[in-house]
Amino acid sequence: MSIFIDESTRVVVQGITGRDGAFHTRQMVEYGTHVVAGVTPGKGGQRFDAAPGVAIPIHNTVEAAVAGTHANTAVIYVPPMFAADAIMEAAGAGIALIICITEGVPVFDMTRAVRHVSEHGARLIGPNCPGLISPGRSKVGIIPGRICSPGPIGLVSRSGTLTYEVVDQLTRAGLGQTSCVGIGGDPINGTSFTDCLLAFEADRDTEAIVMIGEIGGTDEQDAAMLVGRDVTKPVIGFIAGRTAPPGRRMGHAGAIISGAGGAAADKVAALRDAGVPVADRPVDVVDLVRARLPQPSGRRAS
Amino acid sequence: MNLHEYQAKDLLRAAGLPMQPGEVASSAAEAEAIARRAGGPVVVKAQVHAGGRGKAGGVKLAATPADARAAAGAILGMSIKGLTVERVLVADATEIAEEAYVGIIMDRASKAPVVMVSAAGGMEIETVAATTPERVRRLAVDPRYGLLPYEAADLAWFLYPDAARARAATEILRRLYDAFVACGASLVELNPLVTRPDRTLVAVDAKMVIDENALARHPEIAALRDEQAEDPSETAARRANLTFVKLDGTVGCVVNGAGLAMATMDLVKFYGGEPANFLDIGGSSNPEKVVQALQIITADPRVRVILFNIFGGITRTDDVANGIVQALAAHPLTVPLVIRLTGTNDVEAVAILAAHGLSAMTEMDAAVRKAVALATTPVAA
Numbered sequence: 001m002s003i004f005i006d007e008s009t010r011v012v013v014q015g016i017t018g019r020d021g022a023f024h025t026r027q028m029v030e031y032g033t034h035v036v037a038g039v040t041p042g043k044g045g046q047r048f049d050a051a052p053g054v055a056i057p058i059h060n061t062v063e064a065a066v067a068g069t070h071a072n073t074a075v076i077y078v079p080p081m082f083a084a085d086a087i088m089e090a091a092g093a094g095i096a097l098i099i100c101i102t103e104g105v106p107v108f109d110m111t112r113a114v115r116h117v118s119e120h121g122a123r124l125i126g127p128n129c130p131g132l133i134s135p136g137r138s139k140v141g142i143i144p145g146r147i148c149s150p151g152p153i154g155l156v157s158r159s160g161t162l163t164y165e166v167v168d169q170l171t172r173a174g175l176g177q178t179s180c181v182g183i184g185g186d187p188i189n190g191t192s193f194t195d196c197l198l199a200f201e202a203d204r205d206t207e208a209i210v211m212i213g214e215i216g217g218t219d220e221q222d223a224a225m226l227v228g229r230d231v232t233k234p235v236i237g238f239i240a241g242r243t244a245p246p247g248r249r250m251g252h253a254g255a256i257i258s259g260a261g262g263a264a265a266d267k268v269a270a271l272r273d274a275g276v277p278v279a280d281r282p283v284d285v286v287d288l289v290r291a292r293l294p295q296p297s298g299r300r301a302s
Numbered sequence: 303m304n305l306h307e308y309q310a311k312d313l314l315r316a317a318g319l320p321m322q323p324g325e326v327a328s329s330a331a332e333a334e335a336i337a338r339r340a341g342g343p344v345v346v347k348a349q350v351h352a353g354g355r356g357k358a359g360g361v362k363l364a365a366t367p368a369d370a371r372a373a374a375g376a377i378l379g380m381s382i383k384g385l386t387v388e389r390v391l392v393a394d395a396t397e398i399a400e401e402a403y404v405g406i407i408m409d410r411a412s413k414a415p416v417v418m419v420s421a422a423g424g425m426e427i428e429t430v431a432a433t434t435p436e437r438v439r440r441l442a443v444d445p446r447y448g449l450l451p452y453e454a455a456d457l458a459w460f461l462y463p464d465a466a467r468a469r470a471a472t473e474i475l476r477r478l479y480d481a482f483v484a485c486g487a488s489l490v491e492l493n494p495l496v497t498r499p500d501r502t503l504v505a506v507d508a509k510m511v512i513d514e515n516a517l518a519r520h521p522e523i524a525a526l527r528d529e530q531a532e533d534p535s536e537t538a539a540r541r542a543n544l545t546f547v548k549l550d551g552t553v554g555c556v557v558n559g560a561g562l563a564m565a566t567m568d569l570v571k572f573y574g575g576e577p578a579n580f581l582d583i584g585g586s587s588n589p590e591k592v593v594q595a596l597q598i599i600t601a602d603p604r605v606r607v608i609l610f611n612i613f614g615g616i617t618r619t620d621d622v623a624n625g626i627v628q629a630l631a632a633h634p635l636t637v638p639l640v641i642r643l644t645g646t647n648d649v650e651a652v653a654i655l656a657a658h659g660l661s662a663m664t665e666m667d668a669a670v671r672k673a674v675a676l677a678t679t680p681v682a683a
Binding site: 080081104105106107108110111112114115130142143144147157158159160161162163164165168185187188212214215216217218219238240241242243244245248249250251252253254255264280281282283 | 519562667
C-alpha cells in the first residue's frame with residue numbers, strides 16, 4: 001500500500017510541452033506512471049512523444065483532457081503567474097489529486113486556490129514541491145525514482161533535495177518507502193504534515209514515519225500534537241534551519257522565522273515533547289528509524 | 303521585499319488613504335526646503351529597514367526649517383542596527399489625540415489575509431496581542447469576496463465609539479485591503495492611525511512588505527527596492543538569480559535546494575564551524591550560475607573554505623562540475639575547496655573534476671567535517 005498515489009493513478013500533465021513539463025513527463029513515463037493526457041492551451045490535438053511508442057494526447061483544457069481518459073490526478077508545471085489558475089482549473093474539472101510543482105506562486109493567489117480546491121473536494125499537494133512517489137507503483141512530480149525503493153517507511157518533507165538526501169540514505173540502509181511526499185516550502189499550501197501523518201497512520205504497510213520540517217510557520221507543531229494520540233506509529237523528525245537568522249527568507253518563501261513558533265528550536269522542542277526523536281544530523285535519521293521499527297525491514301524484504 | 307516608510311506612504315496615499323503629508327530628502331538642505339514648504343513644525347525620520355528608529359535617535363521633531371536642517375544633518379549618515387541612513391522623511395508634525403493600530407498580514411494558519419485592529423496604537427501589535435489580547439480584533443478575510451463592507455464596519459466600531467470616526471475607519475479599512483491585494487503585499491500596517499484633536503484620522507507611520515513572488519506582476523513596486531540597504535553580495539546574487547543570504551562565518555556554502563542548504567549550514571555549525579552564507583543554486587544547473595556563486599562567495603574576505611554540497615536529482619552534477627572548473631579557470635581560488643556531489647551523472651562529474659586535479663566526496667557528513675576542519679585550522683592543511 002501507499003498514500004495518495006498507486007497503480008490506479010492516472011495523470012494529466014498541465015504544461016506538458018514546457019521545458020520542465022516535457023522533461024519530467026518523460027521521467028514519469030519511464031518510471032511506469034500512467035500519464036494519460038497533457039494540457040497546453042493552443043496545442044490541443046497534437047501529441048507529446050514521451051517514449052518510443054508512447055504518444056500522449058495534448059488538450060487545450062483540463063476538462064477536455066479528463067473526458068475519455070479518466071485522469072484522476074493532475075501535475076502542474078506552468079509558470080508561477082498562471083499556476084493558481086491551473087490548480088483551480090484542475091479542481092473544476094473534477095480532478096481529485098492536484099500536485100503543483102511550480103515555485104514562486106504569489107501567496108495571495110494561493111489563498112484563493114486552496115479554498116477552491118477544498119470546496120471541490122480535491123486534495124492539493126504543493127505548490128513549490130517535488131511531488132510524491134510510491135516506489136515501484138507511481139511517481140508524480142520530480143523526485144528521482146532511482147533513489148527510492150519499496151518498503152515500510154513513510155516520508156513527508158517540506159524540502160526537495162533534503163528529501164532526496166534522506167531517502168537516499170534510507171534506501172542504501174535497506175529501508176524502503178511506502179510513499180515519499182514533498183508538501184512544499186511555501187507559506188500557504190495544500191496538504192500539511194498533519195494530513196500526511198494521518199494518511200500514513202491509516203496505511204497498512206507503513207510502519208514508521210519520517211517527517212522533515214524546516215523553519216517558518218507552526219505546521220510541524222500541529223503535527224506533533226497528533227503523535228501518540230491519532231498517530232500511533234513511530235515518527236522520526238528532522239528540522240532544517242537551526243542556524244537561520246530570524247526575519248530572513250531562506251530560499252523557500254515559507255522558510256522565514258517570523259512570529260511565535262517559527263524557529264527550529266521551537267519545532268524541535270515540540271516534537272521531542274511529543275516523544276518524537278529529532279535527528280541532529282541527516283545521517284542520524286537512519287539509526288533513529290531502525291531503532292523504532294517493529295522489525296528490521298532489510299530482513300523482511302529479502 | 304521591505305518598503306521604506308516613505309515608499310509605503312506614497313503607495314497608500316495613491317490608493318486614497320489619509321497619510322501624513324511629507325517628502326523624502328537625502329541632504330540637510332533638501333530637508334530644510336521641504337520644511338519651509340510645509341510651513342509648520344515637521345518630524346524628520348530616518349528611512350532604514352529597521353525597527354526602533356525613535357529609540358536610536360533617528361526621529362526628531364523640528365519647529366523651524368533651520369531645526370529640520372540640523373535634525374536631518376544629525377540623522378543622515380547615522381547607523382541604526384548596522385544600517386546607514388541615506389534618506390530622511392520630512393513629514394508635517396501631527397497633533398495627536400489618540401492612536402490606533404490597523405494592519406493586514408498574510409496568515410499561514412488561516413490561509414487568508416487577516417485584518418487586525420487595536421485601539422492601542424503606536425505599540426508593536428505583537429506586544430499588545432500578548433499582554434492585552436482583548437484590545438486586538440482579528441478577522442480572516444475570504445479572499446474571493448474581499449473585505450466586505452459590514453466586516454470593515456464591524457472592525458471600525460471596535461476601534462471607535464463615534465459614528466464619524468467609525469465611518470472614516472470603515473473606508474480606510476476597505477481601501478487598505480484593496481491596496482494590500484493590488485500591491486501584492488504580505489503585510490501592511492498603519493501604526494499609529496492617529497485621531498487628531500479635530501477627530502479626523504491620519505496615518506502617521508506606515509509599513510509594507512511585498513510578497514517577492516508577486517513582484518513580477520508589479521515592476522513599478524519592484525523598482526522601489528533599495529539596494530543600498532542590502533549587502534552588495536545579496537544584490538549580485540539576486541541579479542544572478544541565486545538565492546543568497548549573507549552570514550558572518552568562514553565556511554562558504556554552495557548547495558542545490560533550500561532545505562539541503564539550510565541542513566548544510568546546520569551541519570557546519572554542528573561540527574563547530576560557522577557558515578558564511580546561505581546559497582541555493584537552484585534546480586536547473588547552469589555552469590554560469592556556479593561561476594557567479596563562486597565569485598560572490600570569494601568576494602567575502604572572511605571565507606576560509608568553500609564547500610559544495612550537491613545532491614543531483616534534477617540538477618546534473620556534471621553541469622556543476624563544469625561550472626566549478628570554469629570558475630576556477632577564470633578566478634583561481636585562494637581558499638581550499640571541498641566538493642561533495644552525488645546523484646545524476648556523478649561518474650561524469652568526478653571525471654571532469656579529476657581531469658582538472660580536483661576530487662569529490664560522496665558523503666555530506668564527511669565533506670562538512672572536512673570543510674570545518676579546514677576553516678578552523680590556522681594554516682591550510
